[in-house]
Amino acid sequence: xxxxxxxxxxxxxxxxxxxxxxxxxxxxxxxxxxxxxxxxxxxxxxxxxxxxxxxxxxxxxxxxxxxxxxxxxxxxxxxxxxxxxxxxxxxxxxxxxxxxxxxxxxxxxxxxxxxxxxxxxxxxxxxxxxxxxxxxxxxxxxxxxxxxxxxxxxxx
Amino acid sequence: xxxxxxxxxxxxxxxxxxxxxxxxxxxxxxxxxxxxxxxxxxxxxxxxxxxxxxxxxxxxxxxxxxxxxxxxxxxxxxxxxxxxxxxxxxxxxxxxxxxxxxxxxxxxxxxxxxxxxxxxxxxxxxxxxxxxxxxxxxxxxxxxxxxxxxxxxxxxxxxxxxxxxxxxxxxxxxxxxxxxxxxxxxxxxxxxxxxxxxxxxxxxxxxxxxxxxxxxxxxxxxxxxxxxxxxxxxxxxxxxxxxxxxxxxxxxxxxxxxxxxxxxxxxxxxxxxxxxxxxxxxxxxxxxxxxxxxxxxxxxxxxxxxxxxxxxxxxxxxxxxxxxxxxxxxxxxxxxxxxxxxxxxxxxxxxxxxxxxxxxxxxxxxxxxxxxxxxxxxxxxxxxxxxxxxxxxxxxxxxxxxxxxxxxxxxxxxxxxxxxxxxxxxxxxxxxxxxxxxxxxxxxxxxxxxxxxxxxxxxxxxxxxxxxxxxxxxxxxxxxxxxxxxxxxxxxxxxxxxxxxxxxxxxxxxxxxxxxxxxxxxxxxxxxxxxxxxxxxxxxxxxxxxxxxxxxxxxxxxxxxxxxxxxxxxxxxxxxxxxxxxxxxxxxxxxxxxxxxxxxxxxxxxxxxxxxxxxxxxxxxxxxxxxxxxxxxxxxxxxxxxxxxxxxxxxxxxxxxxxxxxxxxxxxxxxxxxxxxxxxxxxxx
Numbered sequence: 001x002x003x004x005x006x007x008x009x010x011x012x013x014x015x016x017x018x019x020x021x022x023x024x025x026x027x028x029x030x031x032x033x034x035x036x037x038x039x040x041x042x043x044x045x046x047x048x049x050x051x052x053x054x055x056x057x058x059x060x061x062x063x064x065x066x067x068x069x070x071x072x073x074x075x076x077x078x079x080x081x082x083x084x085x086x087x088x089x090x091x092x093x094x095x096x097x098x099x100x101x102x103x104x105x106x107x108x109x110x111x112x113x114x115x116x117x118x119x120x121x122x123x124x125x126x127x128x129x130x131x132x133x134x135x136x137x138x139x140x141x142x143x144x145x146x147x148x149x150x151x152x153x154x155x156x
Numbered sequence: 157x158x159x160x161x162x163x164x165x166x167x168x169x170x171x172x173x174x175x176x177x178x179x180x181x182x183x184x185x186x187x188x189x190x191x192x193x194x195x196x197x198x199x200x201x202x203x204x205x206x207x208x209x210x211x212x213x214x215x216x217x218x219x220x221x222x223x224x225x226x227x228x229x230x231x232x233x234x235x236x237x238x239x240x241x242x243x244x245x246x247x248x249x250x251x252x253x254x255x256x257x258x259x260x261x262x263x264x265x266x267x268x269x270x271x272x273x274x275x276x277x278x279x280x281x282x283x284x285x286x287x288x289x290x291x292x293x294x295x296x297x298x299x300x301x302x303x304x305x306x307x308x309x310x311x312x313x314x315x316x317x318x319x320x321x322x323x324x325x326x327x328x329x330x331x332x333x334x335x336x337x338x339x340x341x342x343x344x345x346x347x348x349x350x351x352x353x354x355x356x357x358x359x360x361x362x363x364x365x366x367x368x369x370x371x372x373x374x375x376x377x378x379x380x381x382x383x384x385x386x387x388x389x390x391x392x393x394x395x396x397x398x399x400x401x402x403x404x405x406x407x408x409x410x411x412x413x414x415x416x417x418x419x420x421x422x423x424x425x426x427x428x429x430x431x432x433x434x435x436x437x438x439x440x441x442x443x444x445x446x447x448x449x450x451x452x453x454x455x456x457x458x459x460x461x462x463x464x465x466x467x468x469x470x471x472x473x474x475x476x477x478x479x480x481x482x483x484x485x486x487x488x489x490x491x492x493x494x495x496x497x498x499x500x501x502x503x504x505x506x507x508x509x510x511x512x513x514x515x516x517x518x519x520x521x522x523x524x525x526x527x528x529x530x531x532x533x534x535x536x537x538x539x540x541x542x543x544x545x546x547x548x549x550x551x552x553x554x555x556x557x558x559x560x561x562x563x564x565x566x567x568x569x570x571x572x573x574x575x576x577x578x579x580x581x582x583x584x585x586x587x588x589x590x591x592x593x594x595x596x597x598x599x600x601x602x603x604x605x606x607x608x609x610x611x612x613x614x615x616x617x618x619x620x621x622x623x624x625x626x627x628x629x630x631x632x633x634x635x636x637x638x639x640x641x642x643x644x645x646x647x648x649x650x651x652x653x654x655x656x657x658x659x660x661x662x663x664x665x666x667x668x669x670x671x672x673x674x675x676x677x678x679x680x681x682x683x684x685x686x687x688x689x690x691x692x693x694x695x696x697x698x699x700x701x702x703x704x705x706x707x708x709x710x711x712x713x714x715x716x717x718x719x720x721x722x723x724x725x726x727x728x729x730x731x732x733x734x735x736x737x738x739x740x741x742x743x744x745x746x747x748x749x750x751x752x753x754x755x756x757x758x759x760x761x762x763x764x765x766x767x768x769x770x771x772x773x774x775x776x777x778x779x780x781x782x783x784x785x786x787x788x789x790x791x792x793x794x795x796x797x798x799x800x801x802x803x804x805x806x807x808x809x810x811x812x813x814x815x816x817x818x819x820x821x822x823x824x825x826x827x828x829x830x831x832x833x834x835x836x837x838x839x840x841x
Contacts, residue, residue: 048173049176057163057172057173057174058161058163058174060161062176063160063161063176063178066186066189066190068176069178069180069181069186070186070187070188072178072181073181073185073186073187076181076185077185088178088181089175090175090176090177090178091174091175091176092173092174092176093166093172093173093174094170094171094172095170095171098167098168098170098171099166099173102164102166102171102173103173105167106164
C-alpha cells in the first residue's frame, strides 16, 4: 500500500508571487494571501521591470515610473483587504524569469506563483511566453501557475 | 520619488538584477497617475511627545480607521426597532409621572383619574404624528430629518429653525434621559441620589468615549435592554390589568416622601399642563424617519412599518402604566427627595421585591442611557450637515480618527453635562425645556411634507397631504399649548435660544459666503506666471547661522535683496556693518538706528518708505520679508526664542503686497557651517 501524502502540511512558508499589473495579479495575490493566512506564511510580491540592452541595468527607470510602483501598491491594497501583510520588491533586470528565480532562491522561498493570461499566437496556438518555461526549468522551489479563464482574458 | 538602486548578482553574469528602493511605500500608495493615498504611517507624529500623545489617544479611542473601514450595515426591522425606538419608548418611563405631578395639585383623588384621559389624548396625538412620519419615511428614503424637509420644501430659514430646535432637543434628550436613568437607579439604590452628578459625569463620559471610538448603533448592545424593557413593561401592564379585572387592585398607602395632595381646583389649564407634561412621551418619535437609509430593502416600507410598531408599543406601555398607576393610586415622590419614580412604584406593586423588579429597573436605566446615546449619533450628524451647508463651523463636518464627528460629540457631551449641573440633575426641572423643540420640529416637518405632496403630486398625494396637514395643525396647536403652559417653568429659554441659534447660523453662513466670494476665481481665469517685480527684505537681529540661511533663501527668490538691522546701539550698528560687509558680500545692509528702542515699528516704517520710493509708473512689487528663525530642538526651549520674529509676522500678515517667508534654521543643519566659529574673547577679560 502506498503512503498517502500529508495534505495537512502548509503549502508554503515563504512564497514569491510574480506580478506585472495584469488582471491575473488580483487572483494570484488573493490565492497566496488566503493560503498564507492558513499556514501563517510570508508573501513577497515581486515586480520585474525589464531593461532592454540599449540602457544600463542600473538606469533610473523603475524608481521614476509611477506605473511600476503602482503595480506593487495595488498588490499591497489587495493583500490588506485580505488582512495579510505582503512584502513588495521592485527589480530591474534583463530577463524577468531569471530575476524571479534568483529572487526566490535568495529569499529561500518554497513557492513561486505566477499568473498567465490566455493568449494565442498568430496562427491560433496557445502562447505561454518565455518566462514560465524558464521558471519551470530553473526554479529551485515549487511553482504554481494560475491561468486565467479563457473568456475572462478575451473580455479583458 | 527617486529611490536608491542596489545591484545584485545573478546565477549567471547576464542575470544580474537591480533592487529598486520604494521610499514612498511606508507612507503612500499610488492609485492613479499623479495620485497617491496616504497610509496611516503618514499621519503618525514625528516628535517623541507627539508619538506619545498619539499612542495614548490610540489606547483610549482605538487605532485610527481609514474611511473605507466605515461599517455600512443595513438593519433588519427587529434590530432597527430596538435601535431607533430606545429614545421614544424610554420616554414612557417618565411621561406618566409628569402627568401625575401636575394633576396631584388638584388634590382630590378624582383628579388623578384624568391622568388616563390625558394619556389617551397623548396616545391619539402619537397616532397622528406616527402616521404623518410614515409619509416622511416614504417620501425621503435618504433620511428626512426636519431640517432637510423644512429647508427643501418651505424655506431655508424654516430649515434653520428646525435645526436649532433639533439641536436643543438632542441636548435635552441626553440630559433628561441621563437624569431619569439615574432616578431609576436610585429607586433601587437610594444612596445613588447623593452621587447623581458624579454618575451623570461618568455615564456621559463613557458614552462620549464610546462614540469617539466609533460606537455604532448596530450592535446587539441596543437590542437587549430595549427588548428587556419592552417585555417587562408589557408584563407589568398585563399583570396590572389582571389585578384590575379580578378586583384585587386597591389603593396603596403613599410612600413616605410622596407629594402631598394639593387643594387647587381642577381646571382646563391644569389639564392642558398635564397634557403638555405627558407629551414628552412623543420625544424621539422622529428618529426612524431620520434613519430610513439604515434599514434593509425596501427601506421606506420597512421604516414605515417599524414606525407603526414603535407607536403601538409606546402607546400600550404608556397608557398601560398610567392605568395601573391610577388603579393603585400611585403618586409621585417629592422633587429632590431621592424617592422612587412612578414607574418603579408601579413595577414594585406588580413584581413585589422579586428579582424581576430589580431587572426591570436595570433595564429601564439601561434603555434611558441608550436613549442618550441616540442623540450622540444624531447631533453630530446634523451638525455635520449644517457645517457642510455652511451654517456651522467647518470643524463639525470633519471626521476624527475613528470616523466619528468628534467636534459634535464633544460639544454635545459638554452642553448636556453643563445642563445637568445647572439643573442639579433633576429630571422634572429639565423636562419643561424638552417638548417645545420637539413640537417645533414636528410642526415644521409636517408643514414641509404638505408642500412636498403639492409639488410632487404622486399617487394619492391629496390624502397624504391631508394626513400631514392634520398632523401639522395638531402639533402646532400642541406647540402653542406646551409653550404657554410651560413658559414660566423654563420653556421661555427655548423660545429665546432658537432665534439665537438661527441668528448664529445665519451669521456663520454669511461669513463663509463672503470669504467664498472673496476667494473665488472666475471659470475662465487662467493662472499665468507673475509679471510683478519681487524684492527681498531680511530683518536681522545679528549675524548668525539662521541669518545666513535666510539670506540664502532670499537670494533664491530675487536679486533685489537687502538686510535690515534695527539697533538701539550706534556702536553695535557700526560693528555689525563691518562684519556684514566682510562676511556677507553682495547683500546690502541697511542699519536703522532706533533711539526709542522699538524694533518692529521702525522696520515697518522702513518697508513703507521702500514702497513710497518705488516708481509710480511701475506696478507695485511683491515684497518678500524673509524672517530668520532658530528652531530649538525641544518644545520647552522654543519659548526662549523667536519672540520678535513672531511679533513681526503678526503685524506683517495683513500688509498689502507683502509675503512673509519663514526661514527656519534647525540644529541639525549646523554641519553645513562646520567648523563651528571660535567665540571672540570679550574686552572685559
